[in-house]
Amino acid sequence: MLTRGLALLGAFGPARPAMTLSQLARHAGMPLSTAHRLLGELVEWGALERDDTGSYRIGLRLWELGALAPRGQGLRERALPFLEDLSQITRENVQLAVREGTEVVFVERIGGSGAVPVLTRVGGRFALTATGVGLVLLAHAPTEVQEDVLGGRIERFTERTVTDADELRRMLADVRVNGFSISDRQVTMDALSVGAPIQDERGQVVAAVSLVVRHGTASPHTLTPLVRTSARAITRALAEGYRAG
Template structure:
């Protein structure tokens, strides 16, 4: 497998100024689904995509014929398995996951909690994989879901090793810590990023909804470019970040080697 390519810098939800409206409308239908809306009626599909019901139905039928959408016995639409098949070829999604899987398994076995793998997409982190032990505390992260760069373990790692111009762009924005909504000081974030680069690790503590600790490390692709971030999320009472750090770094280095990094 080749290493994951450079992420195209693209703001989420932005629409190009010109283009083929039919293809864009078809893509808007797909974008109407999210983790809380996996099944949509025609009316919901129309409302969420902004496409009138009659056109939405016509387009949905085209997408169904190919297998990009499916329709259940109750008439609701969902994303089709054929789209999932094609999309599983995304080098930065399934390809990365395939290389990372056995190492993530080792880490999950050792920590008995959650192991996350994320890549940067535009100005957020996207969760590419999650392995969770049965007895792990519940977390809100879903594969395919998004996480902020400035306040999560994987996000800080992806930001710390991103190109400097992109880091400055993020540092120039007004940022807040969720869920407390307290402002992030750019000077402090800059110090944190320098520390993450120096240590090769990001450690983030979160109090709500439950106290937990995340320890994250960078995964590099061929050429030394950052490809992904790997993290372990554990309840605070079990956390020994001093011991977790080497485990996460070791697994991240193994995945990097699998991607062709030296």
């Protein structure tokens, strides 16, 4: 029954933030009566809430619990002052992301005033192969994860998206050597992204930060030192957090 309860929760996603009983039963693959009983328990506990139309939505208690995730809210809170500095200085999009399996999860996103539109949202997922943060996280992922991603189908977003595994391997080697990534019009034809790694206190890459700018408006050579400096400042802040307990 725990598995079935989790299946109901797992039916929610960015594309399905609100669902009716019958939609939930169908997505979680269980009879209406079972879904109805389990949803009652989830609402009672506060994991779900019902809106005016009777649809189910994620409840505040689950949000409160999620705020305790060290790789989500904990990382976000330590990094936020540095992300805000980077956003105010550049007036561009700033993104913070972690890797979950073979995908990027965006933990924070600050939109620059008048900056190029980006496709991502907080709590949203994206392919590791195309974005600036994704290339950093993939470059520092365990070999099995890299081979899993590079051996599978590599999604194309634009005519500039690199989908050749060998070319991606060379790009990832460059990221490791240079300490930054550049995604040039690989996600949308109007955007360029520069990413840099954030490390934990043992030197493991646990997150990545990026600037996303309109293609042609700023040189990667200007952006790279800014993003790397910000990533190092966040790395230091994380280390201080660990020492402070």
